[in-house]
Amino acid sequence: MDDFMQAAIAEAQAGLAEGGIPIGSVLVHRGVIIGRGHNRRVQQGSAILHGEMDALENAGRQSAQVYRESVLYTTLSPCAMCSGAILLYGIPKVVIGENVTFTGEEDLLRSRGVEIELLQDGTCIALMREFISQHPALWQEDIGETA
Amino acid sequence: MDDFMQAAIAEAQAGLAEGGIPIGSVLVHRGVIIGRGHNRRVQQGSAILHGEMDALENAGRQSAQVYRESVLYTTLSPCAMCSGAILLYGIPKVVIGENVTFTGEEDLLRSRGVEIELLQDGTCIALMREFISQHPALWQEDIGETA
Secondary structure, eight states: OOHHHHHHHHHHHHHHHTTSOOOEEEEEETTEEEEEEEOOHHHHOOSSOOHHHHHHHHHOSOOHHHHTTEEEEESSOOOHHHHHHHHHHTOOEEEESOOSSOOOSHHHHHHTTOEEEEOOOHHHHHHHHHHHHHOHHHHHHHTTOOO | OOHHHHHHHHHHHHHHHTTSOOOEEEEEETTEEEEEEEOOHHHHOOSSOOHHHHHHHHHOSOOHHHHTTEEEEESSOOOHHHHHHHHHHTOOEEEESOOSSOOOSHHHHHHTTOEEEEOOOHHHHHHHHHHHHHOHHHHHHHTTOOO
């Protein structure tokens, strides 16, 4: 297992331990993690802090050049919002833990030239499968779906 | 002038008074403002709190149904990140103050069925024109552009 995906999974697990949605992410610049994050919907009552957004926020203000030399790791396929953030900042590559439990805007990202590496990692899948089965309404809220 | 766009402009002006980037937004549910926000890059060192994102965050956790009955007002054409958030939550309509100084992902939004109303408001244009001329590097950072 890639160390950076392992760090993203550790973020997801930290979120789960806090009672949150188990999705984690890290932003890696030239081989160094510059931002770590996990979904904060439950913990902070946040509508925008998905795992990827939290990692970007925790990386702080960066120049466009830094983003363009970075890779975003996320345990789950990025939704429209997180994909939009990837496009805004011109992040050239995204490594995705899994897209079995949710498939985000991978096609849009690819159509704009973003490289996607999909791991279909068993730990990532198990985290989301269990969470969704136990908290279906919370999960629907997080991805803007109606019951 | 529409009262809701006026409220978004007031947010932009509040951001400018704080030394920030003058972009504001309000989220309106069935004729009532449920979230107000403005760009917080300077004020909070934030990479993700564009005006629209701040309005969504300040609206708090909402069900998909609420978003689908809402209109987002923003003083400036929404970037990829903010457009992605609009798509995530299925917000059906966006009222845009202007797209002269920056044109975001309006085509993507339209292609997904989002209704766009573009005002080309002189106050919104003047706010951004003056800001960009005075702070070009900060503006480039906010939209992920290199110098």
